[in-house]
Amino acid sequence: MGSEDLRRRRTNVRANVRAAPGPCAHWNDEDADFIREVLDLVGDKWSVLIIGTLADGPVRYSNLRDAIPGISQRMLTLTLKHLQRTGLVTRTSYPEVPPRVEYALTDLGRSLLSTVLALAAWSADHHAEIRRHQTEYDNATT
Amino acid sequence: MGSEDLRRRRTNVRANVRAAPGPCAHWNDEDADFIREVLDLVGDKWSVLIIGTLADGPVRYSNLRDAIPGISQRMLTLTLKHLQRTGLVTRTSYPEVPPRVEYALTDLGRSLLSTVLALAAWSADHHAEIRRHQTEYDNATT
DNA sequence: CCGGATCCAGAACGATACTG
DNA sequence: CAGTATCGTTCTGGATCCGG
Numbered sequence: 001m002g003s004e005d006l007r008r009r010r011t012n013v014r015a016n017v018r019a020a021p022g023p024c025a026h027w028n029d030e031d032a033d034f035i036r037e038v039l040d041l042v043g044d045k046w047s048v049l050i051i052g053t054l055a056d057g058p059v060r061y062s063n064l065r066d067a068i069p070g071i072s073q074r075m076l077t078l079t080l081k082h083l084q085r086t087g088l089v090t091r092t093s094y095p096e097v098p099p100r101v102e103y104a105l106t107d108l109g110r111s112l113l114s115t116v117l118a119l120a121a122w123s124a125d126h127h128a129e130i131r132r133h134q135t136e137y138d139n140a141t142t
Numbered sequence: 143m144g145s146e147d148l149r150r151r152r153t154n155v156r157a158n159v160r161a162a163p164g165p166c167a168h169w170n171d172e173d174a175d176f177i178r179e180v181l182d183l184v185g186d187k188w189s190v191l192i193i194g195t196l197a198d199g200p201v202r203y204s205n206l207r208d209a210i211p212g213i214s215q216r217m218l219t220l221t222l223k224h225l226q227r228t229g230l231v232t233r234t235s236y237p238e239v240p241p242r243v244e245y246a247l248t249d250l251g252r253s254l255l256s257t258v259l260a261l262a263a264w265s266a267d268h269h270a271e272i273r274r275h276q277t278e279y280d281n282a283t284t
Numbered sequence: 285c286c287g288g289a290t291c292c293a294g295a296a297c298g299a300t301a302c303t304g
Numbered sequence: 305c306a307g308t309a310t311c312g313t314t315c316t317g318g319a320t321c322c323g324g
Contacts, residue, residue: 024194026255027262029211032191034265035258037272043185045297049174052166061306069171072298077307087275098305099304108271113168115264116177120169122257123176129250130179133229187317203286214318219287240285241324 041086042116046071046079051105051113054089058104088112183228184258188213188221193247193255196231200246230254 027035042048046068053059053067065076080103083089088109093101105113169177184190188210195201195209207218222245225231230251235243247255 123180
């Protein structure tokens, strides 16, 4: 693993003693760290897809792989580990033959799901407007 | 192609092949694309910080740079362009000497701010629990 | 004062092959 | 079935220098 070792992903960048003015009125510097941790967690390519797929109940590894088009086994495993480490999903392996492993959302994961759904709703509501701005911007700069 | 596909999907009950599985019960594949666009936009290292800093009103470039500790000029410029392209912020340059440029949130940007605040609240509420899970996971795997 | 341009290290991601 | 190992590519972000 080495460079992708999970526990070293967020090497702490503390020792920030507020030399600068508060960046924002809605959160302080410490809160900013928290939200960035969550965005690092959820802002990657697959996390929200996996969380959404687990919304209805436990799902097996291969079902996840099939349900999420385009994901590689590597990223599925990696992201699941990541989500498991932060306590959003649980992994349960049943000692059978053939092996069976189920992943499920924890209560914490479900609570995040609801706020992610708000973001999804915003995306659906405004994607047309976003597209309009984008093409407008692109035309203005060419 | 339509009716043939439909027939095939119906007869796939025997095989364990979910022909075109929606990945999630809460959004379809197209919605998944939208939310990923928004996450790509907002999930980077600086976007939310900038949005938060602009929450109270227009801010000049150099004030942004000072208010956001650790950001490089390159990333500030880049991220601002990105946000401007999607219509979340506006850029207004005043033809003065010395030059002055102000950035401000659009209505779209403010609407996103409110949903981002929900995520920030979730982060603040659960960061302790997350930390606990992380150390627990790390201890279990060593 | 407000950037643009360039270079570069490291991280994220994907493809493929292999294993208990 | 459910992963791990390894390699290669692409992308991100920081440092630095330059320009209007």
